Amino acid sequence: RHGIAEEDAGLPQGVAEIHAETNYENNLHTAPPARHADRTDRGGVSMARTHNFGEDPEELRKAHLIEYLGRVGGRARDHLKPFRGPLVLVADEEIQGHLRRDAHLQGMLEDGVVTNPDALEVDELHRRAYAVVRPMFDSTRRTAVERFKALYGDRNTAERTTTRAEDVMVAAREGRVGVLLVAENEKVWGHFREDYHRAFPLHHETDGAIDLVEEAATETLLRGGEVHVVTKEELPSGASTAAILRF
Structure with a gap:
């Protein structure tokens, strides 16, 4: 887009x-x-x-x-x-x-x-072509948000969701994220430790840090999952990411 x-x-x-x-x-x-x-x-x-x-x-x-x-x-x-x-x-x-x-x-x-x-100039070509697909993308995004909220809000299915960026990123690397919601323009800096197979969030960017949100989105896409950019208000309070897990 x-x-x-x-x-x-x-x-x-x-x-x-x-x-x-x-x-x-x-x-x-x-x-x-x-x-x-x-x-x-x-x-x-x-x-x-x-x-x-x-x-x-x-x-x-x-x-x-x-x-x-x-x-x-x-x-x-x-x-x-x-x-x-x-x-x-x-x-x-x-x-x-x-x-x-x-x-x-x-x-x-x-x-x-x-x-x-x-x-058409390139920008106009992009604008007119995206206008054709945008309603479909918006509908798919809304469906994903509603599905997450339904699972997240039910104690019987809440375990199929996660919102902590460090957990989402690890789950994405493991191929367990089927649907990922990410807040627009949000970054969560952190480190991934291969020896522990865990991610550790940081309060700010440091040398060698990675953006856990971007990493989770990349890994989800590489493993056939969906990624949707949403507003901060569409996610649970304080969350930058939200995932529906495959297993």
Whole structure:
């Protein structure tokens, strides 16, 4: 929610790349009569082998676009295999339609940003894309807070929760934290002793100290848990962290 970063997924450079390939192939081969496009292993359309476009530039444009988007979808699927978060599609209406119908991208949200992303500055791209996912994140956060409060407030289930930053951090390292709530902009300095397998909080930052809150959040995420940033008022009095334990 605080920023955006570009990743290189090895995507094709544009429709012009497909157009150049098709022209080259058509110079080497005589295309057979026009028929319905065959899908290739890449998820796109094999151009020179399946079309004879004649003088119809719009048909050619659409076919090149479909081939290009097929390659984009395939590369994106490979790149996003380890990714489990929501996916926001930013594209104009025509491209939105093709990708939603054919690409089968994991986690793609029903709502997207319908515009040409090249027309947006990076900050505006981030703002508009985050606006799509924010209601979902807010709902998930509220559910996590309510679940923690229900468990924490019931003496029969309170043992499945903990709020002391030093205990939360150790539990996170052990993979026992399923849901972690952290107060925004809160830090708890401390040391972790490997020999005791315990964390010891400090009153202030010293040489070699670590932020137990940040450490707990990192360890929770690395072990497949959820982390939600909440307000101080949403946590029990005086707590900087609150955890729901898996066991």
